[in-house]
Amino acid sequence: MKGGRKMPIYTAAGHLIEIADDRIGWPTSPDPDPRTCDYTHFDLTTEQLGQTWRYNCWGFTFLPRRYWISHGSDVDRILEDNCDSVLGGSVRVGDVIRYRDDRGITTHTGRVWQTDGAGHAARIRSKWGALGEYIHEPLCSDLPSGYGTDLAYFRQKAPLRGIADLWIKDSPGDNGEQVPGRPWWTSPDIFVDVPPHDGTPDEHPVFDHPNRVWTVVWNRSDQPIEEFYVRYYWADPAAGLAPSDWHLIPGTPGHPNPAGPISVDGDTSVEAPYVEWIPTAAPAHQCLLAIAYVHDDPTDSYNPDPLVYPFGIPWDNNIAQRNVHIVRLEGGGKGGLSIHSGYPFDDNREMRGSLHVLLTYSPPIIGRKVIPLKAAIVLDRRKKSSLKSWKDYLRMGGKFKPDLPKKPAEKPLAGTVFPDILYEPKNPHKIDIEVAVPKEVKAGSVYSLHIAQYIENTVTGGYTVVIKIK
Known part of the structure; x- marks a missing residue:
């Protein structure tokens, strides 16, 4: 919108998306459904998003709460032009879920809010027509029946044109x-x-x-x-x-x-x-x-x-x-620092989570063996774990595996996992990080120690220590 005027919106391939002009600026009314999502302001006060005709599920998914997209065929264009299909077992948080009815018509979309840890959607965030935004199971019992049960998943790779970002x-x-x-x-x-x-x-x-x-x-x-x-x-x-x-x-x-x-x-x-x-x-x-x-x-x-x-x-x-700290060490040198793993929400629930620690080398050297650093993590001054090999990390249930393209910027080397951690409000866990550099590591080598916090199979925070060998 520029000067109160809606600008034309297009897919990455130039297809025009039709917006319902008569619903722009539509007011919001309270939603009695207790699942209705809230918006947290900068001052940490919350506001119920409520019910509105201003935007629908498609507008929530692709045009953050701004407009009501008129036709499912336009959504099909967005999925074709701006997204890649995602197979079951590869779904991750943030992916798009598409619903179709028994006639093959696109009826509803949302975003994957939580997975089961094995690449399948467990919770979805979506807006139900003129009702509110809800977090729900993909096929919850009260999902509007008109949405259908034909589900598919996509990963957006390009922005729409004509809308600021x-x-x-x-x-x-x-x-x-x-x-x-x-x-x-x-x-x-x-x-x-x-x-x-x-x-x-x-x-x-x-x-x-x-x-x-x-x-x-x-x-x-x-x-x-x-x-x-x-x-x-x-x-x-x-x-x-x-x-x-x-x-x-x-x-x-x-x-x-x-x-x-x-x-x-x-x-x-x-x-x-x-x-x-x-x-x-x-x-x-x-x-x-x-x-x-x-x-x-x-x-x-x-x-x-x-x-x-x-x-x-x-x-x-x-x-x-x-959240990055850079440490410069020589071959044969040692270093360390302390951080915390805190409760990542502003509420009073107790939750179970885990910490996944991953050591990588950057940039990877093809055909040359990389010497891992020796590192240990101490949790709450009593639980100590040294890094295991990459294969052992995966066997331990290591989940944190950053996207690695065909020419990765980082080569995974080792890791460890701290399972079943109780997270409570205002009661952070202390993490002590100990690093030792083998004498034979060459100057100019760069390692990263990523610490990822998981709660309910979702990464809810992290910290990275970059070790540069001088």
């Missing part, structure tokens, strides 16, 4: 779609510049001095976006952070937080203004978060790129975090 990369290999398979806490677009502030990104902030923090924001659309803002946050080092764990970096004269307003043309990027941050507690390898947004109102169809899941880093490509 702000994006901060979650990882170096992020393509901008929902829930990337790579470590989504390793954003390459969030930077820190320490004194004397030469404009060049540094590896770490410095304690008790003003650090400049900024981000690169991309626009994946062909439409320009005017007057958006960026909010910057910090948190203590942890794999697993609830929205309330993030602290807004205080603004300073001349460098407010949020930063903006900012404008960006279509199919390009812009560096957002920096904020000044003084870490007031050691260690200074805290986590950083950046959110690009226009405003915080989930009901506005005129918002060119609305937030859908504030603080939902893997779900919303407007949001990125950098």
Whole structure:
């Protein structure tokens, strides 16, 4: 929407998507169904999304809460032009589920919210016509019968054209779609510049001095976006952070937080203004978060790129975090650090989860044997586990396996698993990381130790330690 006027929306192959103009800006009414999803604002207050004719299931799936897509045939075009089919056993969180009736007509879509851990959908988030957004089983007992039972799954690979799409990369290999398979806490677009502030990104902030923090924001659309803002946050080092764990970096004269307003043309990027941050507690390898947004109102169809899941880093490509610490060691050297694995939600439930630790080497050397580092993880000062071989990690039930393309950026080497961890609000688990470098490891080698937190078969947080051999 530009100047109150809807812009034409097309698939990646140029097919026009018909939008129901008479439903743009339709109001919201309360939904009595207790399953109705809420929206969490920046101030952590919640708002029921309620019932509305403003958008339908197809608009929820492909046009974040903005419009009502008129025809299932247009959805078929989107699935054909912008998505790849996904076979059973390969489904992951964020994939699209499509429903068809017994006539083969597309009736409903949603997003996979949770899997069973074996590549099958367990929970779906979708909007039911003019009713609310619900999280439900794929074929729950009260699913509208008209949706049918012919299910198929797809993975979106390209954005629609004609609709704005702000994006901060979650990882170096992020393509901008929902829930990337790579470590989504390793954003390459969030930077820190320490004194004397030469404009060049540094590896770490410095304690008790003003650090400049900024981000690169991309626009994946062909439409320009005017007057958006960026909010910057910090948190203590942890794999697993609830929205309330993030602290807004205080603004300073001349460098407010949020930063903006900012404008960006279509199919390009812009560096957002920096904020000044003084870490007031050691260690200074805290986590950083950046959110690009226009405003915080989930009901506005005129918002060119609305937030859908504030603080939902893997779900919303407007949001990125950098939970990365870089350690430089020599051959024969040792190092370590401590972080926490926290409760990643703002509620009072007890939940069971696990930690999956994966060691990788980057870049992989074809035809040359890579020497693994020796590493051990200590959980809560009493449970210690050394890294096992890659095959043993898989036998242990190791789940965290980042997307590895034909020419992978990282070669998996070893890992370990801490199963059946009780997660309770305000009771984080301490993680001590110990690393030893064999003397024969060559200078210039780069390893990454990814720590992924799982709850209900879903990655809910992570932290990465990069070991550079000097």
